[in-house]
């Protein structure tokens with residue numbers, strides 16, 4: 394063999410070795426965790442989580458095994474509760490085999506923005522003191538976004554990564570517990586997420602795993618009872634779709650329901666038209682929409698499942714110049730260009746699928762080839778998203794892959810609001 398040929402062969406061999414060693418090995422699914430109820434006191438609050446109500450109030454939700462008062466004591470100094478408010482509790486049953494604990498619902502406030510509050514659920518001094526931070530009343534604001542969370546070892550990793558980031562709120566585009574009719578798994582999920590969900594507001598919408606069909610009952614009985622969102626405040630008559638403002642009204646988030654009626658003439662469609670009409674882009678430079686089943690998707694999993702909803706609603710979001718549409722459902726990450734009606738359109742929304750929270754079903758690894766030109770980045774790995782809305786014109790999005798147990802930024806992009814002068818053609 395000629396010396397030059399030997400050198401070329403060695404170089405090719407080294408390159409191949411480097412390429413192989415640099416390749417990321419996709420992790421396998423992890424087992425469903427079962428977070429046991431270790432509290433022997435039936436009055437003790439558990440599964441505490443919070444969600445925003447308007448710009449200056451917070452809903453506190455928790456569960457007790459015993460029928461106890463629905464009261465929250467709170468204040469800005471640890472152990473000194475200068476205010477309190479009462480609410481109500483409800484239970485639900487599943488067939489003859491399960492009856493939920495008392496699910497308490499108390500709205501507290503008005504609260505100061507960007508402030509640390511200490512609070513205690515229930516009426517006993519022996520119950521644990523918790524704390525949360527209220528969101529700011531102006532930009533910047535940091536939003537964690539993650540779908541299809543489940544309750545596995547990967548979920549734990551994702552939650553640890555999110556907790557290590559100084560975020561103001563978590564947005565979840567559906568598929569929470571993967572209880573799938575096994576009601577105690579809803580309780581287990583509540584206990585798993587409490588350390589994070591009791592500190593920052595969690596704003597969620599439903600996925601297909603929230604659908605639990607039961608004779609003569611709502612298919613969302615468990616979800617609606619446990620994860621009540623501020624739908625009434627946004628003029629919606631269903632917990633399955635609603636909207637809210639944050640950062641003093643600079644950000645409007647529309648939580649749509651992929652599993653509620655969405656066609657023209659439906660309650661959801663009528664509500665969406667009305668909600669979009671109320672937005673003033675001079676005071677609200679950012680508008681985000683959240684769905685579960687993606688409207689754009691080049692993964693072979695769940696192909697075209699979001700099409701009918703897209704046909705019904707995409708033109709409404711386009712006319713309102715919604716900046717980003719986040720979805721879940723597909724257990725992978727994908728970021729699209731600005732699109733409308735399947736074409737690149739600089740006045741359309743950026744579509745991002747972030748259904749890779751860590752659920753028991755594992756990753757969706759197969760993609761359509763060749764890749765569509767509207768898909769800019771796609772990868773089947775567990776991870777979470779960070780949306781830093783910096784000011785009225787610019788936001789930074791990054792996707793943080795769970796590279797084994799370490800978070801690594803694997804995709805990032807600067808977003809410019811469709812209401813800004815830079816996008817004058819869209820105004």
Ligand SMILES: [Fe+2]
Nearest residue numbers: 568600601722
């Ligand atoms: Fe799903």
